[in-house]
Amino acid sequence: MKRALDVFISLTLIIIFLPIILVISIVVRFALGAPILFKQQRPGLNGQPFFLYKFRTMTNATDSSGKLLSDKQRITAFGMFLRKYSLDELPQLFNVLKGEMSLVGPRPLLMEYIPLYTDEQRLRHNVRPGITGWAQINGRNAITWEEKFKLDIYYVNNYSFTLDMKIILSTVAKVFKSEGINNENHTTMPVFKGEKRYGE
Numbered sequence: 001m002k003r004a005l006d007v008f009i010s011l012t013l014i015i016i017f018l019p020i021i022l023v024i025s026i027v028v029r030f031a032l033g034a035p036i037l038f039k040q041q042r043p044g045l046n047g048q049p050f051f052l053y054k055f056r057t058m059t060n061a062t063d064s065s066g067k068l069l070s071d072k073q074r075i076t077a078f079g080m081f082l083r084k085y086s087l088d089e090l091p092q093l094f095n096v097l098k099g100e101m102s103l104v105g106p107r108p109l110l111m112e113y114i115p116l117y118t119d120e121q122r123l124r125h126n127v128r129p130g131i132t133g134w135a136q137i138n139g140r141n142a143i144t145w146e147e148k149f150k151l152d153i154y155y156v157n158n159y160s161f162t163l164d165m166k167i168i169l170s171t172v173a174k175v176f177k178s179e180g181i182n183n184e185n186h187t188t189m190p191v192f193k194g195e196k197r198y199g200e
Contacts, residue, residue, distance in 0.1 A: 024055055054089060
């Protein structure tokens with residue numbers, strides 16, 4: 001039932017948002033150049049890698065040594081607008097349609113974080129990763145890694161149709177309020193360094 005709902009809703013949203021997707025694609029192409037999409041490998045169900053897609057929100061600006069500048073220095077005003085209203089996430093509807101993601105589930109993090117997880121934290125890969133999730137409606141990037149993982153594991157152990165509907169409706173409300181987009185000291189979230197190094 002969850003997969004059937006994912007297919008139905010993602011396909012419906014792709015059709016509804018297609019004009020917006022096309023407009024954003026054109027603006028990103030002229031504002032940031034090619035590629036239009038940010039593509040990155042992430043762990044999916046059972047930790048199997050897949051390529052996650054988002055609209056680009058940052059430039060490729062580097063310092064004198066060729067190293068990329070910080071996210072805060074590279075993000076554009078248009079990019080901030082896309083993130084504020086989660087419009088940069090629209091391409092992930094295609095990830096959902098392909099079965100790589102679900103509408104609701106723990107957010108897919110970086111591949112290099114996997115060896116840093118505790119056994120409990122690895123449980124987040126027992127379900128498909130989601131565009132939104134329990135952690136997203138309970139703080140998103142404004143909470144700590146420890147809090148985020150606890151919320152993810154709660155979802156894995158308690159997910160249901162009712163909980164998914166609650167998360168989807170709460171997500172819509174939070175998008176309009178633009179809550180939890182940024183971490184206190186970072187544009188998104190600081191780098192995860194493992195359970196014993198949260199404070200570093």
